[in-house]
Amino acid sequence: MNFWLLLTINSITFGGLLFLLSSGFSLIFGLMRIPNLTHGSMFMVGAYLGSTFLSGALGFTSDFWVAAILSAIEVAVLGALMERLLLRRLTGQPLAQVLVTLGVSLMVADLCLMGWGGDPISVETPAGLGGFVRAGPAVFPLYRMAIIVIAVVFAIALWLLLERTRLGAMIRAGVDDPQMARVVGIRVSQLFTIVFGLGAGLAGFAGMIGAPILSIYPGLDQDMLPLALVVVILGGTGSLLGSFVGSILIGFIYNFGQALLPELAYFVLFLPMVIVLVVRPQGLFGGQVL
Amino acid sequence: MIALAVDGLNKSFGGLRVTSDVRLVVEAGERRLIIGPNGAGKTTLFNLITGELSPDSGSVALFGRNITRLASRKRAHLGMARTYQIITLFPRDTILHNVMLALLGLSRLRWNPLTALYSQRPIMTRARAALGRVGLEHLADRPLAETSYGEKRRVEIAMALAQEPRVLLLDEPFAGLSIDERADVRALLKAIPRDVTVVMIEHDMDIALELADRITLLHFGQVVVEGTRAEVVADRRTREVYLGE
Amino acid sequence: MTPRRAAIVAGIIVLIALPFAIGEDYYINIASQILLYAIFALGIDVLIGYAGLVSLGHAGLFGIAAYIIANVLAAGYGHTVAIVAALIGTLIATAGFAAVALRSAGITFIMITLALGEIIWGLAYRWISVTNGDNGISVTTRPMPFGLSLASPRGFYDATLIIFLLAMVAVAIFVHSPLGVALAGTRDQPRRMNALGYHVWMIRFLAFLFSGFLSAVSGILFVYYNEFISPQALALPASAAGVLMVIAGGAGTLLGPVVGSALVVIVQNVVSAYITRWNLMLGAIFVAIVIFMPEGLVPGVRRLVQATRRAAARRWPRAMASRLRSKP
Numbered sequence: 001m002n003f004w005l006l007l008t009i010n011s012i013t014f015g016g017l018l019f020l021l022s023s024g025f026s027l028i029f030g031l032m033r034i035p036n037l038t039h040g041s042m043f044m045v046g047a048y049l050g051s052t053f054l055s056g057a058l059g060f061t062s063d064f065w066v067a068a069i070l071s072a073i074e075v076a077v078l079g080a081l082m083e084r085l086l087l088r089r090l091t092g093q094p095l096a097q098v099l100v101t102l103g104v105s106l107m108v109a110d111l112c113l114m115g116w117g118g119d120p121i122s123v124e125t126p127a128g129l130g131g132f133v134r135a136g137p138a139v140f141p142l143y144r145m146a147i148i149v150i151a152v153v154f155a156i157a158l159w160l161l162l163e164r165t166r167l168g169a170m171i172r173a174g175v176d177d178p179q180m181a182r183v184v185g186i187r188v189s190q191l192f193t194i195v196f197g198l199g200a201g202l203a204g205f206a207g208m209i210g211a212p213i214l215s216i217y218p219g220l221d222q223d224m225l226p227l228a229l230v231v232v233i234l235g236g237t238g239s240l241l242g243s244f245v246g247s248i249l250i251g252f253i254y255n256f257g258q259a260l261l262p263e264l265a266y267f268v269l270f271l272p273m274v275i276v277l278v279v280r281p282q283g284l285f286g287g288q289v290l
Numbered sequence: 291m292i293a294l295a296v297d298g299l300n301k302s303f304g305g306l307r308v309t310s311d312v313r314l315v316v317e318a319g320e321r322r323l324i325i326g327p328n329g330a331g332k333t334t335l336f337n338l339i340t341g342e343l344s345p346d347s348g349s350v351a352l353f354g355r356n357i358t359r360l361a362s363r364k365r366a367h368l369g370m371a372r373t374y375q376i377i378t379l380f381p382r383d384t385i386l387h388n389v390m391l392a393l394l395g396l397s398r399l400r401w402n403p404l405t406a407l408y409s410q411r412p413i414m415t416r417a418r419a420a421l422g423r424v425g426l427e428h429l430a431d432r433p434l435a436e437t438s439y440g441e442k443r444r445v446e447i448a449m450a451l452a453q454e455p456r457v458l459l460l461d462e463p464f465a466g467l468s469i470d471e472r473a474d475v476r477a478l479l480k481a482i483p484r485d486v487t488v489v490m491i492e493h494d495m496d497i498a499l500e501l502a503d504r505i506t507l508l509h510f511g512q513v514v515v516e517g518t519r520a521e522v523v524a525d526r527r528t529r530e531v532y533l534g535e
Numbered sequence: 536m537t538p539r540r541a542a543i544v545a546g547i548i549v550l551i552a553l554p555f556a557i558g559e560d561y562y563i564n565i566a567s568q569i570l571l572y573a574i575f576a577l578g579i580d581v582l583i584g585y586a587g588l589v590s591l592g593h594a595g596l597f598g599i600a601a602y603i604i605a606n607v608l609a610a611g612y613g614h615t616v617a618i619v620a621a622l623i624g625t626l627i628a629t630a631g632f633a634a635v636a637l638r639s640a641g642i643t644f645i646m647i648t649l650a651l652g653e654i655i656w657g658l659a660y661r662w663i664s665v666t667n668g669d670n671g672i673s674v675t676t677r678p679m680p681f682g683l684s685l686a687s688p689r690g691f692y693d694a695t696l697i698i699f700l701l702a703m704v705a706v707a708i709f710v711h712s713p714l715g716v717a718l719a720g721t722r723d724q725p726r727r728m729n730a731l732g733y734h735v736w737m738i739r740f741l742a743f744l745f746s747g748f749l750s751a752v753s754g755i756l757f758v759y760y761n762e763f764i765s766p767q768a769l770a771l772p773a774s775a776a777g778v779l780m781v782i783a784g785g786a787g788t789l790l791g792p793v794v795g796s797a798l799v800v801i802v803q804n805v806v807s808a809y810i811t812r813w814n815l816m817l818g819a820i821f822v823a824i825v826i827f828m829p830e831g832l833v834p835g836v837r838r839l840v841q842a843t844r845r846a847a848a849r850r851w852p853r854a855m856a857s858r859l860r861s862k863p
Contacts, residue, residue: 366731391728396732403713403745404712
């Protein structure tokens with residue numbers, strides 16, 4: 001009983017992390033029509049930076065949450081810079097843009113290896129969340145519950161951002177029809193930078209809050225990127241709801257797969273993707289922003 | 291004999307109905323002109339007939355055979371060819387190559403992975419002959435990117451004719467042409483043998499009316515008037531659509 | 536046509552003579568690597584250059600062939616069985632891979648192939664009972680075709696060269712054939728091709744199979760060359776390197792992938808002699824090529840040569856004219 005319950009909680013937790021990662025990926029894709037192949041790198045860099053803030057190597061020791069927010073901001077700036085300095089030069093050449101993100105992701109992986117070494121870094125669960133909550137016979141690990149809460153809060157915040165703010169309206173207009181958005185006077189290029197930064201920041205944040213569970217190691221980027229891809233292929237590009245449902249789905253498939261068929265855990269991810277591609281190539285919620 | 295029969299055809303994009311219960315019967319050998327203001331759904335109707343779009347409901351039949359669910363490529367093999375309003379050619383290749391692609395599309399040779407295409411004399415001869423029909427033989431080896439707009443239009447027509455279609459759909463063959471070029475294309479279309487059925491979308495009434503046997507007027511995706519030249523021109527609804535009376 | 540043919544013959548003679556000229560085993564091995572990766576790149580070029588489809592998952596197909604060899608040999612079968620099994624097995628895997636990836640085109644195609652490639656990598660990494668996980672599998676012997684030993688660097692080079700030349704010829708024949716020409720048509724105007732009577736999906740699928748077959752050939756040479764296969768050979772950087780070879784050399788040309796392979800393999804060997812940061816280098820070259828030389832080396836050089844020729848032709852009459860004028 002407890003085994004299944006724990007597995008379910010782990011699946012939802014992992015789905016929450018995936019949502020933080022893939023919602024940004026999906027928004028970037030929806031707006032700029034390119035998959036950002038540095039998204040796994042952003043996740044990993046966020047985690048590494050956060051661990052450095054925590055370690056006190058910079059002369060001060062920060063609280064876990066402060067570290068997570070600081071690293072998210074830094075990664076957001078890195079993402080925005082990449083958009084400005086590299087992708088902007090290649091406007092209108094989506095293939096070149098994708099290949100540049102690929103090149104940067106290879107570089108980032110190596111730079112992280114240089115900076116933080118090859119040994120995995122474990123991050124302690126933030127103070128006060130190390131315990132469990134009991135509900136009758138069932139036990140819930142507190143930190144995982146916290147991640148679920150955070151993911152839900154972010155999902156609501158992103159939904160409000162897209163639905164209720166001017167920025168959100170502009171993003172939606174851009175996703176629907178970039179040319180039209182330009183015609184009605186939205187500065188699409190600025191929007192690109194903002195959304196790229198936002199997406200990168202979310203990925204970086206996810207990396208740090210995922211670190212106590214996943215730990216940080218070279219190759220973390222390569223583990224996460226395909227998951228984000230599969231989520232978005234499943235859910236449909238540019239759709240927030242799609243990434244939410246896709247993330248939870250993949251969270252379950254991945255965790256249950258790992259528990260039940262450890263050798264084929266990666267392979268079972270393949271099945272839902274194939275089914276969706278055959279039945280509904282645009283993804284479950286393709287074509288809808290929300 | 292009926293060459294092309296469209297019945298109860300519907301197509302919507304989002305909430306917008308671009309083809310609404312369209313019925314169209316074209317006799318074999320007929321020259322049918324389709325007119326209508328911009329956005330009347332003329333090109334969409336072509337795309338539905340050729341299978342590049344699939345209808346929400348209704349049917350399309352070619353010489354009595356229901357082809358509503360047939361892939362576009364199979365319709366080509368049944369004798370349907372078309373030209374595009376927006377030129378859709380192969381810019382990196384020569385004019386000859388473009389026409390060869392049209393011929394190859396209907397030839398079994400297209401599956402051959404082992405012999406050089408340019409060693410196949412018969413298909414090259416046929417391609418040059420097809421270019422000769424539109425008066426472009428002398429430009430055969432020129433890269434398409436280096437040709438004029440009027441020449442590209444003629445390449446479009448040459449490709450469609452090269453396939454020796456039974457039903458030919460021409461989407462605004464005179465669009466963007468100079469007066470001289472118009473005369474060339476007009477002569478070209480007049481020379482199409484009567485065993486080919488021609489359905490043509492065109493805005494240029496002077497030329498198009500002269501070529502047409504019957505005319506169909508589309509408006510907001512619906513057939514408003516259909517009849518002979520004189521009937522359609524005289525019809526009150528034609529004037530309403532065009533002059534907003 | 537004659538200078539072209541002469542250049543081809545000269546190129547082949549150089550490649551045959553190369554081991555005698557360079558002598559040292561280390562360099563002969565590098566030459567073998569260039570040729571075996573050139574086959575891989577040729578396969579990717581069939582898709583990128585002629586079908587307009589960029590695959591970031593081809594290292595997966597390459598790896599499947601290598602793992603089949605390792606496993607079949609480990610099961611006690613001979614090299615012939617292993618090679619046939621690897622070719623057939625990889626073709627079957629390619630068919631599945633293509634059937635999924637070809638649900639899309641353009642940018643989505645990149646995403647799906649990347650995901651598929653990573654899934655194959657994940658299998659290699661985790662399916663320990665078959666792949667021995669991160670530790671990889673060793674292959675201790677090389678085949679002896681017609682009794683000739685491939686154990687020495689030179690023997691292996693000669694065999695690789697023959698296979699490379701066959702692959703080159705196969706790709707050259709294919710791209711000039713009606714099917715290859717039709718494939719290029721689907722790259723430029725897929726919708727039009729469909730209306731002209733072509734089965735666009737099937738044409739792309741067949742091209743994908745051919746491409747996968749070349750990946751398999753390359754993967755087989757790779758596992759025999761290294762006498763070892765591990766998940767690293769299937770990871771995203773490996774697929775990226777293949778794409779880089781094609782883009783750097785020039786997509787849609789026959790020579791481009793070969794030049795690209797030479798570039799990548801040489802840089803990799805030179806770099807790793809000094810620092811261990813190969814991926815950093817690979818990424819940097821990638822970004823630089825895409826931004827500064829997107830058409831690739833071969834078309835770039837070709838255009839330069841043509842431009843200088845044209846400029847020379849233009850200058851020449853003018854020079855003559857001015858000389859005539861200055862001679863009263």
